[in-house]
Amino acid sequence: MINRRDFLKLAACLGASLPIAGFPSAVKAALKTIDPKSVPKLIYLQAQSCTGCSVSLLQAEAPGAVSMITQYSKLVYHQDLSAASGKQVLDLMNAYISGNAGDYFLAVEGSIPLGMPDACVIGGKPIADYLSAAARTMSGAVAIGTCSSYGGIPAAEGNLTGAVSLNDFYKAINKKPLLISIPGCPVHPDWVWKTIVHLVKIGLPELTDTRPAAFFSRKVHELCPRYHDFQQEIFAEKLGDQGCLFKIGCLGPDTFADCPTRWWNSGQTWCIDANAPCIGCASPMFARKKDFPFYRNAEIVIPGIPGEKS
Ligand code: SF4
Ligand code: SF4
The missing domain is CATH 3.40.50.700 (NADH:ubiquinone oxidoreductase-like, 20kDa subunit)
Incomplete structure (x- = not known):
């Protein structure tokens, strides 16, 4: 029986092998x-x-x-x-x-x-x-x-x-x-x-x-396997949660790249598959302004870790 993760991986591999334009x-x-x-x-x-x-x-x-x-x-x-x-x-x-x-x-x-x-x-x-x-x-x-x-x-x-x-x-x-x-x-x-x-x-x-x-004509957001969660307003509240990562800073809606269909590390994983928001690394605005989230101190939200947000 194929599980959800393996199915998404298979779909991504097939997607990456299909001719794009x-x-x-x-x-x-x-x-x-x-x-x-x-x-x-x-x-x-x-x-x-x-x-x-x-x-x-x-x-x-x-x-x-x-x-x-x-x-x-x-x-x-x-x-x-x-x-x-x-x-x-x-x-x-x-x-x-x-x-x-x-x-x-x-x-x-x-x-x-x-x-x-x-x-x-x-x-x-x-x-x-x-x-x-x-x-x-x-x-x-x-x-x-x-x-x-x-x-x-x-x-x-x-x-x-x-x-x-x-x-x-x-x-x-x-x-x-x-x-x-x-x-x-x-x-x-x-x-x-x-x-x-x-x-x-x-x-x-x-x-x-x-x-x-x-490789760059569609947004990460459009191709994302969690787009359905976005539409259904099922949002992750913290890292590690299931659901769309928009509320914890995902920049997929602003980033053009085919990562959701191509995957990384020889098709093993990619950012959102690893439960990490897209940080817009392929976008023109990446890391340019000093208030870009990339430079902010991590907001610690893991229970039991000193500095945890209440
Ligand atoms: S996880 Fe990011 S890219 Fe995926 S649907 Fe949510 S906002 Fe869009
Ligand atoms: S952060 Fe970069 S590698 Fe990760 S999904 Fe976004 S554009 Fe792709």
């Missing part, structure tokens, strides 16, 4: 046509980031991360993953960014310190210099995660570095490269790898503003 099936077909001898080159830069998106990308499966960066693309540069180091790897990266080594796509994780360029340097040079040079030479750029897509935590109110998204950085220097934003804190590996394969093998995917529409 033709995107996943097109990507699957594209993967079969990739010629290992002429795979796209990828340069991955980390700006003001915590490296969480890179860690999340390593959780990719079918194909896994190793296949993605060796068989289906060639990772030319990544601060954590490059086998080469020091001058050798910087020269290699510069041969693409500032030279004419060939076609490549740029992936950028983290926000750009527009007001304080020295806050983020690679090989002694501000990342802004590399990004500016790349605007001339790259085939396109992908902003990885919420910091790169919208500013995120480094761009929170009161930050000293003038942190901006990749899109806003290019607007500030009057450049208009092909750019796709893939938010999420961290980003989901499917959102990134499927977008990159689409971009290099099929072309620009359908976008909603600068995000891939296949």
